[in-house]
Amino acid sequence: MDARDPLAHFRSRFHFPKTNSVHDCIYLAGHSLGLQPKAAGSYLEQELQDWARFGVEGHFHARNPWVPYHRLLTQQTAALVGAEPSEVVVMNSLTVNLHLMMASFYRPTPTRNKILVEGGAFPSDQYAVNSQIRFHGFDPASALLELTPREGESFLRDEDIASLIEREGSSIALILLGGVNYVTGQAFNVEEITKAGHRAGCIVGFDLAHAAGNLPLHLHDWGPDFAVWCSYKYLNGGPGCVGGCFVHERHARAWNLPRFAGWWGHDENIRFQMGPDFHPMAGAEGWQLSNPPILALAPLRASMEIFAEAGMERLREKSVHLTAYLEFLLHQSLQSSRGSPHFTLVTPPQPERRGAQLSIRLPRAGRALCARLAAEGVIGDWREPDIFRVAPAPLYNSYQDVYQFVQRFTAALTQT
Numbered sequence: 075m076d077a078r079d080p081l082a083h084f085r086s087r088f089h090f091p092k093t094n095s096v097h098d099c100i101y102l103a104g105h106s107l108g109l110q111p112k113a114a115g116s117y118l119e120q121e122l123q124d125w126a127r128f129g130v131e132g133h134f135h136a137r138n139p140w141v142p143y144h145r146l147l148t149q150q151t152a153a154l155v156g157a158e159p160s161e162v163v164v165m166n167s168l169t170v171n172l173h174l175m176m177a178s179f180y181r182p183t184p185t186r187n188k189i190l191v192e193g194g195a196f197p198s199d200q201y202a203v204n205s206q207i208r209f210h211g212f213d214p215a216s217a218l219l220e221l222t223p224r225e226g227e228s229f230l231r232d233e234d235i236a237s238l239i240e241r242e243g244s245s246i247a248l249i250l251l252g253g254v255n256y257v258t259g260q261a262f263n264v265e266e267i268t269k270a271g272h273r274a275g276c277i278v279g280f281d282l283a284h285a286a287g288n289l290p291l292h293l294h295d296w297g298p299d300f301a302v303w304c305s306y307k308y309l310n311g312g313p314g315c316v317g318g319c320f321v322h323e324r325h326a327r328a329w330n331l332p333r334f335a336g337w338w339g340h341d342e343n344i345r346f347q348m349g350p351d352f353h354p355m356a357g358a359e360g361w362q363l364s365n366p367p368i369l370a371l372a373p374l375r376a377s378m379e380i381f382a383e384a385g386m387e388r389l390r391e392k393s394v395h396l397t398a399y400l401e402f403l404l405h406q407s408l409q410s411s412r413g414s415p416h417f418t419l420v421t422p423p424q425p426e427r428r429g430a431q432l433s434i435r436l437p438r439a440g441r442a443l444c445a446r447l448a449a450e451g452v453i454g455d456w457r458e459p460d461i462f463r464v465a466p467a468p469l470y471n472s473y474q475d476v477y478q479f480v481q482r483f484t485a486a487l488t489q490t
């Protein structure tokens with residue numbers, strides 16, 4: 075499979091961590107922090123050189139002038155998430171963008187004030203949502219609505235999401251779900267959820283932290299009101315890298331929407347007149363606050379170039395096979411353990427309901443097992459209380475990585 079893989083050569087364009095053992099690193103943590111593209115250093119170095127050479131003049135005279143620098147990422151970002159260029163902007167980090175979007179799009183009223191989230195959403199999302207509810211004078215005890223799987227099941231059923239939206243829709247102001255749940259790896263049907271939410275009169279937004287660069291997305295056509303994501307997971311932008319934000323075209327000129335303003339969202343034609351009145355730019359760029367961190371954007375450019383070359387559709391095609399192979403080998407490992415399973419898979423088995431990640435529930439001594447594997451250079455990550463998450467990233471992982479991972483994982487299990 076590796077010999078026939080048309081994307082195999084991209085692996086050599088990434089740095090793999092060094093290990094202390096004789097074995098090479100098996101890196102299956104792209105769902106947490108993607109690997110460094112080898113070209114990232116030269117992109118960064120160019121900006122450091124231009125800063126040294128031009129000082130403040132670099133804003134207009136650097137080889138890639140810094141004032142419009144964030145736009146070097148716009149086309150590729152729009153292509154990645156299936157949006158019009160005017161619908162996306164690369165700015166801030168995820169939780170900041172989530173707050174900015176909720177400042178505009180969570181408009182609770184006495185009768186419609188609830189936010190619908192997935193139960194056990196990423197903690198930062200829970201804190202953000204609860205604080206927004208309180209900020210508007212409501213109580214999360216009544217205004218937060220959580221979707222939870224049925225008794226004994228580990229992920230949500232599509233029909234349960236749809237029926238809850240239908241049942242409760244008239245009291246829901248905002249539906250905010252992940253594109254892919256960070257614990258279970260379940261991918262949600264963004265299009266259907268958006269349609270159901272809009273039918274019920276709700277605003278619909280998505281946290282695509284685990285979906286961007288993992289699944290093909292068609293945000294413009296699917297029609298959510300907004301989406302936010304980070305760029306350090308599948309997008310390999312580096313630790314704490316600048317995130318992305320999508321605002322649907324239908325809101326591009328919604329000047330009556332309240333928003334938290336900053337000078338980088340102000341009409342660029344009159345930005346440097348330094349006037350006191352805020353005139354937002356049309357589209358997603360109108361939600362920017364600050365001038366962008368050039369040194370954080372530079373490495374992301376290296377990765378987005380690679381994504382543009384590889385193409386999301388081809389990456390997804392490989393990803394489906396790679397993750398199915400991982401699942402197949404894990405099932406084999408379970409069968410050979412002769413009826414005393416040490417683990418279960420909590421990620422949906424249907425390819426359309428998951429991305430690259432598989433989440434393995436390890437009831438016994440799982441944390442220690444993961445730490446031991448990590449010390450040997452077999453890297454996934456652990457989420458309390460009992461989940462080991464692994465994700466073969468199609469851009470740099472091979473079928474051999476997957477095979478070797480399952481060998482080492484099974485061996486470690488039998489030693490526990």
Ligand SMILES: Cc1ncc(COP(=O)(O)O)c(C=O)c1O
Pocket residue numbers: 167168169170196198199252256281283284304317
């Ligand atoms: C689903 C999800 N939401 C939010 C965050 C928080 O992101 P940030 O620290 O960039 O705000 C993360 C980080 O891993 C995440 O996985």
